[in-house]
Amino acid sequence: MSGIFHLEIIATDRVFYQGDCQHLVITAVDGLLGILPGHEPMVTTLPTGELKYMVNDSWKYAAISGGFIQVMPDSSIILADSCELPEEIDIKRAEEAKERAEEMLRQKQSIMEYYRTQAALNRAINRLKVSQKHFR
């Protein structure tokens, strides 16, 4: 792997990661997107999904919900609503949130409420997925 770039991942409640990174893979709106040093300047939004970045030749994973990324040739900044390591995810809580959201979806709701519960369900499923995949 040639070179490194500066990566900052900042969630609303903390600075998640700040440092060097060799390779970053994000879930963009239409699929996975890999970012290497020297990438062209780019801006895109990040839906709820998975994120991985390589530091010292080892991959690190994280569950991310809602945000955007600004890529520059020598640095990238991710600003997200929340970002968690697989081992930080509270599986019980995520499962409860998932059930709650599923229960809500069975009720008759306005379009707005429907979107909201669907987003909540997505977040819960994403958390469960990331934690099951990488933390066992």
Next chain:
Amino acid sequence: MPNIREIRERIASIQQILKITNAMYLMSSSKLKKARKAYEATSPYFDKLRSTIESILEHTPHTRQMYFDRRENIPEEKRKKGYIVITADKGLCGSYNHNILKFTEQELEKAADTGNCRLFIMGQVGRQYFNSRLKNSSRAYVDGEFLYTTQNPTLYRAMEIARLVLDKFEKHELDEVYLIYTEMESSAQFTPKTVRLLPFVRKHLGVAADGTLKKLPKASFLPSPEEVMANLIPNYAKGLIYGAMVEAFCCEQQARMTAMDAATSSAKDMIKSLSLLYNRARQAAITQEITEVVSGAQAF
């Protein structure tokens, strides 16, 4: 010479108030600890969000995205302006509320036609102030359905507020949106501040390293600038409102703590000087009594 009983009652009542202010001081200091922790956790996000958006706007190509619609065909006096104002829910926090309310009034004066101004006020104090103030005038009016508390700010509440104002902007109920909140310069220095939320303005030129203006290079947007902006701007608005809420709440607690600390210490001072007065009066009474007894004895 004041009455001894009066002084005693005065001291007792001040002691009662001292108890209350001291309790409020303790409460606000524990709340401040929490608020400060939240503020310290959020401020990197808040600062980065603003600087990143600024740099993104420098690299944004031309877009017809609706949040960039400056509506220049609407003359200045017809523009509908919305102000989100963050005040406290309660009083007794020194000049915190006073400052933000005065600042808001000044901002309103600046607007060409205040009849088109709409206030979205968070916090009871500001709502009541402007409700009684603006009731009979044709100046700005307060949105009565906008009921949000400033206690313990959450991302969810910020999201609702952001969605509400963006929605009004889209429906042309508002042409410009500003956010007024209290900024924490240092732990003792607060200043009210206005931030423009909408519409967004793209920057065409930037200052280059050698000080000359140059055209900025454009970044690529995936999948398209319009789509990215449609997602990014609500996100930005949410983050901005959340950050402002957290900062204002922290300021409020800090202001209340300082105010209550000052109240407690001045109550203590008052008790001190009153008890001096009380002791003097008591001594005078005793002296008088002795004089009376002695002169009575001499008479025999």
